[in-house]
Amino acid sequence: MDRTEKRAFVASLAEVFADTSFVLVAQNNGLTVADVSDLRRKMRAAGATYKVAKNRLATLALDGTRFQGIAPLLKGPTALAWSTDPVAVAKTAVEFAKGNDKFVILGGAIGEQTLNVDGVKALATLPSLETLRAQLVGLIQTPATRIAGVLQAPGGQVARVLAAYAKKDEAA
Missing domain, CATH: 1.20.5 (Single alpha-helices involved in coiled-coils or other helix-helix interfaces)
Known part of the structure; x- marks a missing residue:
C-alpha cells in the first residue's frame, strides 16, 4: 500500500467507526483461506462486516472515535468485525470461535463501553x-x-x- 491508499483506508475505516454501534476485535492467527471465507460468509449473513486490518492503520482510524478503548487490543494478527446489530456480530463470532481454536476473540466495544471476552460472550447470549x-x-x-x-x-x-x-x- 502506498501513502494515498493508506490514507483512504484509514478514512474509510474511520467512517465505518462513526456509523456503527459495535466493533469486535479478534485474533486470526493461522486461519486458512477457507476458514476466513467461511467466517466472512457467516458475518455477511448476519449483517456484519469482517475485515483484517493493519494494527497501525486501525489505531489511526480509531483515534478520535468513541471506540478508542479497543486500541490496546490491536496487537498481533487481528481482525475487526462490526455491525449496527451488536448481538449478531457477537453470536456469529462466538459460534465460529467454538468450532475453530485459531480464531480468538479479544474483546470489543459498544460505543464508548469496552467489553472483554466475557462481555462479548454475554452479549452473544442475548x-x-x-x-x-x-x-x-x-x-x-x-x-x-x-x-x-x-x-x-x-x-x-x-x-x-x-x-x-x-x-x-x-x-x-
Whole structure:
C-alpha cells in the first residue's frame, strides 16, 4: 500500500467507526483461506462486516472515535468485525470461535463501553434485535387482546342467558 491508499483506508475505516454501534476485535492467527471465507460468509449473513486490518492503520482510524478503548487490543494478527446489530456480530463470532481454536476473540466495544471476552460472550447470549422487537410487539398486543376479551364477555354472557331462557320456554 502506498501513502494515498493508506490514507483512504484509514478514512474509510474511520467512517465505518462513526456509523456503527459495535466493533469486535479478534485474533486470526493461522486461519486458512477457507476458514476466513467461511467466517466472512457467516458475518455477511448476519449483517456484519469482517475485515483484517493493519494494527497501525486501525489505531489511526480509531483515534478520535468513541471506540478508542479497543486500541490496546490491536496487537498481533487481528481482525475487526462490526455491525449496527451488536448481538449478531457477537453470536456469529462466538459460534465460529467454538468450532475453530485459531480464531480468538479479544474483546470489543459498544460505543464508548469496552467489553472483554466475557462481555462479548454475554452479549452473544442475548436475543437478536428482531427477536426483541417481536417480543415487544407481543407484550404490547397482549393487553389489547385481553381488554377486547373482557369487553366482549358481558355481552356474551347476556346472550347465553337469553338463549337459555329461550330454550327453557321452548321446552315448556
